[in-house]
Amino acid sequence: MSLFALSAVTAAIRKVNQSVEGDPHWDKVVALLHFDGAIGSSDFEDESGFYHVITVEGTPTLEATSVFGQAGEFIVNEGLIFPDHPSLRMEDQDFTIEGFFQPASPGALSIVYMKGLNTSDGMLLSFSTSQIFMRNVDNETDLIKTVSLDSNTFYHVAFQRVGNLRQIWLDGQKVAEDSVIFNHSSIEPMTIGGYHPGVASGAYLFDGRIDEFRITKGVARYVSNFNVPTAPFSNQGVV
Structure with a gap:
């Protein structure tokens, strides 16, 4: 069996083995990427119910080094662009933006x-x-957590809003929190990875891999310390 065929089979098995119980917040998932597909390809798909059309910037690829299945590999100036959509504007609602991230090189700011x-x-x-940090552009307030992490390791990171609280969770532990009032209603495109319009080439851009990226709007998923997910994020609700 070829490597590409094996990748497709692995992805199919992974979806079958996803949590049978489903996701109790599936109706609030507005973006979901598993980063599965043929190794070496740039076939990135949103598997939320919105099926946002993704534009690829540069040549990010799907790679075998991952947490589950495959992962997206991004170097500086490579990323994914989502067109603006009301579902992607967090506004003044609770939300959780999370995924598994493996930074490839050291640096303080890595968007x-x-x-x-x-x-x-x-x-x-x-x-x-x-x-690790969150920034609200309106008042340039940053929630920052200083860490010392291994560039060869995937970490589960969740960024949350709970009421007026901003939170950062690292591998199931809440590591930073503050209080700030903001309304995230920008109509600009959403970008993930190592390319972000307006950010200088080569400066402050993510370099590494991402697996299982999910945005949940309308609920903060984590209220206490939790075990890091051991299966891919579900593609369905509770059945």
Whole structure:
């Protein structure tokens, strides 16, 4: 069996083995990427119920080094662009933006998600070997957690809003929290990976791999310490 055929079979088995119980918040999932497909390809798909059309910037690829199945590999100036959609505007609602991230090189600022760099209602998220942070562009307030992480390891990271609280969770532990009022309603495109419009080439951009990326709007999933997911995020609700 060829490597490409094996990748497809692995992805199919992975979907069959997803949690039978399903996701109790599936109706609130607005973006979901498993990063599965033929190794070496740039076939990135949103598997939420919105099926957002993704534009690829640069040549990010699907790679075998992952947590489940395959992962997306991004170097500086490679990323995924989602067109603006009301579902992707977090507004003043609770939300959870999460995934498994493997930073490839050290650095303080390494933007992995952005929606609205040049607007008063934007937000960006950064994850590197030395720092994790959330920024609200309107008042340039940062929630920062200093860390010392291994560049060869995947970490589960969740960025949350709970009321007026911003939270950062690392491998099931809440590591940072503050209180700030903001409305994330930017109509600019959403970008993930190592490319973000308006950010200088080669500066402050994510370099590494991402697996199982999910955005849940309308609920903060984590309220206490939890075990890191041991299966891919579900593609269905509770049945």
